Amino acid sequence: MFGESAQSEEHSRPTRAELLREKLTQEIISGRLVPGTKLDEQEIANRFDVSRTPVREAVRHLVAVGLAESQPHVGATVSGFHLERLSVFLDAATELEVVCVRLAASRMDSFERANLASLHASMRKELLGSAERYVELDRKFHECIYQGSQNEVLADAIRKLQIRLWPIYRVRLTLLQNARQSYSEHDQIVSAIGAGDVIASQLAMRAHMSSSALMLERLHGNALGVMTLAKQERISKLEVRP
DSSP states (O other): OHHHHHHHHHHHSOOHHHHHHHHHHHHHHHTSSOTTOBOOHHHHHHHHTOOHHHHHHHHHHHHHHTSEEEETTTEEEEOOOOHHHHHHHHHHHHHHHHHHHHHHHHHOOHHHHHHHHHHHHHHHHTTTSOHHHHHHHHHHHHHHHHHHTTOHHHHHHHHHHHHHHHHHHHHHHTSHHHHHHHHHHHHHHHHHHHTTOHHHHHHHHHHHHHHHHHHHHHHHOHHHHHHHHHHHHHHTTOOOOO
16 A cells, blocks of 8 residues: 555656746746747756757657647747647637636636635736736636636636737736736726626626737737737627627
8 A cells, every 4th residue: 555655656657848848838838938039958958957869858848739839950949839820829719708607607616706806906907017927916816717617627728828929918917007907907807707797897808808919019010900900899799609
């Protein structure tokens, strides 16, 4: 029995490649590693004091999930986003977020609703404070909704997608005007979930995601804006079902 327990504990410990993968993912999400940065295996191995084998495994994972891309004669670099590709990702993120908030509005208990409201209140204090702190609270805000959906398959799918989108989302949220707009939209989401209003929660989340796309357009160019406006016209005709 003891041997089995010790063996299970050993298997549960993350490997060096897994730990390194997590560290590199956080560096990409935080913006320390910007799009186009070359993921030099030797430099990373030296920086984290590991051999090149776990580095190679970690980089392969980053390429597999889309956080990095590999090109012949160049190696792996941190991924960027083409406008058309970004629009596709935003479409998918919007639909997943809307489904998630619909389930959360009907399934969250009183403790979870209070926790979401408390987190939202904390974010207000950071609007004129730390931009990085606000960005981190924004991630926790959406994570509360994912957990509140009580659907781990859905939550896991959206987490994986958001990992790929977060590097560009965080740039938007570090701008004060955009953070204020985002906070105001969160207000509507919190109110709808607090009231258990499934339809209002869906409408509020869809408006929030659409607004995010428009803000990104201002940062990344007019081409995305044209696609976003066309999408908004389609959204306005949608019938939101509980």
